Amino acid sequence: MIEVLPLIVLFVIYPVIVKMNIFPTPRGSLEYLVHPLGDANGDFYFYEKLKLLIPLAALSFLIYLLKRKKVRTRYNVGIALYIVGITVSTLMSPFWSIALKGGGNRYEGYFALLSYGVLALAALNISVENVKRVRLLIYSLLAGGVLVSIAGITEFLGRSIYKIPLLAQWILPGEELMGKVVYPSGGYTSMIEVIKGSPQFHNVSASLGNSNYSGSFAALILGILVVLFLENKRLLQKFLLLIVYSVIFALLLASRSRAGMVAFQAGTLLLLLLKIREVRRLLPSFLALLAVSIGIYSSMDYLSGGVIREQLAKDEGAGSSYKELTADKGGLWLEMYEGVLRIKRAEKELEIYDEVGREVIFEEKEGTIYLKGEKYEKISFRRDSRYQNVIHLNLGGESSYPLVVTKGGFKTIGRDGKAEEIVSPERISFLDKIQKKGSKRIYIWSRSIPLLKKTGLFGYGPDTYPIIYPQNDYFGKFISYGTPYMFISKPHNMYLQMAINTGLLSLLGFLLVVIPYLFQSLKIHSSVGEATEREVISLGIFIGIFSYLIAGLFNDSAVSIAPNFWMVLGLGMALNIFIVKERRERGIERLKRRV
Known part of the structure; x- marks a missing residue:
């Protein structure tokens, strides 16, 4: 029992821990680089969990060391390589303090990543001969899933359980501290708003920190639930499993994470392919799940006024009419799909030419310069009323891109309000036309993949992605997000995140675990x-x-959900090894009987 106790705590209690921790982020510090939003960072979802994760992982590792019989398997090679990769990456990191403890509302530093590998190793070495022990772990996982789902569903309804006075008092610090903190919302509702107000029908983070994490978490557990429900023959247990499925499926819908929904559908499709020859036996149970799913979806969508349906049908557009803005001593080049504009600084005015050198006619009205011609109808320049040498480029949206007119040409205004050079970082340019797809993930990936040339085998250290990413790609952000100052904190891809942060060696180690596991399971x-x-x-x-x-193709790893994944993966590997051994022994016994 002692060997599974740390895992049970991590399955049941760990995911629902929420408490605000405040960390100073003084300008010029590494902490500010990974969280450049203010003088202090308020974290609700990750650091407090980390304080429980590390000691429980250490306890699991101690129990593993004391075990006389350890599992010898090829999976150990991948886990060891992963741990070596993250360790060397941390030791070599130029951003030591961030690499070690993490930062920026993530806190997925070295000790967190090491805990993942240790937990996978511990779960891999659990004595699965005792099926009651395995059952207990699965029930613990489901119990934790139900608790997170209750947090998410009540948040979706505007009645969050964290509004309970005792919980709210523990979660939030005093008003004088909250006023000093800036926390990234990224378009999501913060825990302060959830507790102090009653917002309804938004993309819920539950207790996990982000609605995408809620989606990945739900997809992981729903995959297990569907199989347990289909194969269970006891009516009462089947009914209870259906209730648990309903609650966690409601969390998936409340998160409105399209990545989570796609992942769940992909898992269900794989299961159907595996069970295609047993479809007659399983059809009634499949239809029951389908009916319940449709009922929950219809009820939640109707209750929320169609917000779930809107999210599923949401079309954010593909790309932009504009590709790139570059600067040289002569002026600016605005590259479009329908041509190029050459913008030069003249004595009192701007001079604008097309791709073949013809002058583009424009007129000025009330401080705004409008270009003439159908091709340029959305392009304008507005003079700044406060600063004589600043003009704002507008490309038809609500926001604008600032240009500073200097003697040498043009600059832009950076996040800190200072003049900066206009840069165009390396990108995968053929993705430009679809860079708004996937909630702008294509934009992020197109700038992240070239970073692999810099990060190589060992990366720059855990949680250093925001420092490595070209945050000064102000024009790229402007045409994708509509604002030059969007802060990119994560790559929205677990595999890219691993390769960039801790290098290709750690990614290789991870793949040497999951790929053989998938093929063996298949x-x-x-x-x-x-x-x-x-x-x-x-x-x-x-x-x-x-x-x-599959969700990891669109979502990144996070302290709030990754331990669940690694523990379940370790347990899955342990079961596979046992099943292969058991089948081999049964085959030998049958052979002996024939002889």
């Missing part, structure tokens, strides 16, 4: 026949892990 569960309880749980874990890995 081989185990491709056969048809009566499944043992361990095989049913193993299949559920396979579908859940597969779903989470």
Whole structure:
């Protein structure tokens, strides 16, 4: 029992811990680089969890060391390589303090990443011969999922459980401290708003820090739940599993995470393909799940006035009519898909030419310069009423891009309000036309993938992505987000995040764990026949892990959800090893009987 106790606590209690911690982020410090929003950072969801994660992971590792019999498997190679990769990356990092403890409303530093690997190793070495122990871990995972779902659903309804006075008092510091803190909302509702107000029907973070994390979390658990429900033959247990499924599916919808929804659908499709030859047996249960899912979706969508349906059908556009803005000593080049504008600084006015050198006619009205011609109807320049040498480039949206006119040409205004050079970082340019897709993920990926040339084998250290990312790509952000000053804190891709932060070696180690696991699971569960309880749980874990890995293509890792993934992965590997061994022994016994 002692060997699974730390994992049970992490499954049940850990995900719902929420408390505000305040950290100073003085200008010029590394902490400010990863959180350049104010003089202090208020974190609700990650640091307090980290304080529990590290000691429990250390306890799990101690229990592992004291075990006489340890599992020998090829998975150990991948886990070891991952741990070596993150360790070397941290030791070599030029941003030591951030790499070690993390920062910027994430706190996924070295000790967090090391805890993930340790927990996977601990779960891999659990004695799965005792099926009750395995069952207890799965029930603990489901219990934690229900608690997080209650937090999410009540938040969605404007009646968050964290509004309970005792909880609210523990979560929030005094008013005098909250007033000094800037926390990134990223368009999401903050925990302060959730507790102090009653906002309804937004993308809920529950207790996990971001609605995308709620989506990944739900996809992981729903994959397991669907299999358990389909294969369970006891009516009461089946009914209870259906209730748990309903609650966690409601969390997925409340999060409105399209990545989570796609991941859940991908996992369900994989399960259908594996069970295609048993469809007649499983069809009533499948139809029951489908009916319940449609009922929950319809109810929540109707209750919220269609916000869930709107999110699913949301079209953010593809790209922009504008590709790039570059500066040289002669002026500016505004590159569009329908030509190029050359903008020069003259004595009193601007001089503007097209791609073949013809002068573009414009007129000025009330301090705004309008270009003539159908091709340029959305382009204008507005003079700043406060600063004579500043003009604002408008491309048809509500926001504008600031230009500072200097003797040498043009500059822009950076996040800190100072004049900066206009830069155009390396990007994957053929993605320009779709860079707004996926909630601007394509934009982020197009600038992140070239960073792999710089980060190489060992990266720049855990949680250093915001420092490495070209935050001064103000024009790229302007045409994608509509504002030059969007702060990019994460790559929205778990694999890119790993490769950029801790390098290709850590990513290789991770892939050497998950890819063999997926293929082994596929081989185990491709056969048809009566499944043992361990095989049913193993299949559920396979579908859940597969779903989470699909979500990882669009979402990054986070302290709030990653421990669940790594523990479930370790348990899945342990079950696979046991099942392969058991089947081999059964085969030998049958062979002996024939002889």
